Amino acid sequence: MPLYIKIALRYLLSLKSKALSFMSLISLIGVTVGVSALLITLAVLSGFQFGLKEKILQTTPHAVIMKITNKFWEDEYKEITEKFKKIPEIQDSEPFIYSQALASVGKTVQSIFIRGVIPEKDKKIMAVDKRVIAGNFDELKKPKTAVIGKDLAFILDVDVGDKINLISPFGQKTPLGYMPKIMQVKVVAIVDFGMYEYDSSYVSLNLKDAQKFLNMKSQITGIQLKLKDPYQAQIVKEKLEKIFQFPYMVRTWIDMNKSLFQALKLEELAMFLVIALIVLVASFNISSLLITKSREKRKDIAILKTVGAKNNFILKIFLWQGLIIGITGTVLGLLIGLSIIYVADTYHLIKLNPQVYMMEYLPLKISVTEVIAVVFSSIFICFISSLLPAYFASKEIPAEVLRYE
Secondary structure, three states: OOHHHHHHHHHHHOOOOHHHHHHHHHHHHHHHHHHHHHHHHHHHHHHHHHHHHHHHHHHOOOEEEEEOOOOOEOOHHHHHHHHOOOOOOEEEEEEEEEEEEEEEEOOEEEEEEEEEEOHHHHHHHOOHHHHEEEEOHHHHHOOOEEEEEHHHHHHHOOOOOOEEEEEEEEEEEEOOEEEEEEEEEEEEEEEOOOOHHHHOOEEEEEHHHHHHHOOOOOEOOEEEEEEOOHHHHHHHHHHHHHHOOOOEEEEEOOHHHHHHHHHHHHHHHHHHHHHHHHHHHHHHHHHHHHHHHHHHOHHHHHHHHHOOOOHHHHHHHHHHHHHHHHHHHHHHHHHHHHHHHHHHHHOOOOEOOHHHHOOOEOOOOOOHHHHHHHHHHHHHHHHHHHHHHHHHHHOOOHHHHHOOO
């Protein structure tokens, strides 16, 4: 161990001055609390993003191909699938219909979103059958049947086997004007996605029933894709856009929720800067501690310089005092923060209202990159706060200090 580090440790651990020892402890606690708070905050924000993305991926296709102009006919589906077969990231595809409508039972009416799907394909693409809590998803193959969300079933007060009325926004022309089209369907399954907004408006029909109900003949809304890795969606989008030009449009699950993710990223950056102020405040304690210590150790500095110590050697002594506090506080904060994150995530300690936050508990996630960023930021702040006091201590003139000794 270099001599300047040994001297720095001796000065730092000296108990002669209770006030300075207390200041050292406060500085250490400040850095520890700042680092642990910063890690926990980032874990909360990253965990919320992770949980939100997982819920979105449960209810949203990884990517969709739609047509901006003209009509998207079902016959185009086979032609289009042949074109993107060579893209290895695409695992499967399915034609679908998506439209708004109303559902009613008696006097109760609820706004809904209708998904027209091929049941066998939808099991592979969206894995809806794995979220069934009542009934049988395979029954959707039968005509005039529907799969509905858990909360919609509660709102309409229906169960498996009951019938509901679907009211189309695209009416039928009659001598009395346009009349809404109504189709009665039987509920064959109830699903739970864990997202109130989705569960309260989800209705799935087989593709043929949806086309008939919405007067779409053999048209479809688009093609939904399942990717091997949904986080590679943007790469797949770039490849698809080279194949499909206007009037086709490719959108990924990230595009469909871009404003939400951008807001969360901005919030994460803002929280990082705000919580980092705790470490910054702790660094002021380090600065004041080193300034006080340098005044107390003026005689020692003068003697060291008299026996041949250079300014650089003195600077390192006081610089390392600040770094030792910073490194020790950072390591302790790291251990405390990661321990809290592990326990809270493993045992689901932070419960949430799924109707508000779309998840039952808050997962805490922290990446290696974020941990490294916190560690280096903390040590860098402590280094900067130690630099000026260490510089002033190194500029002490031995003759002036020892003149009256």
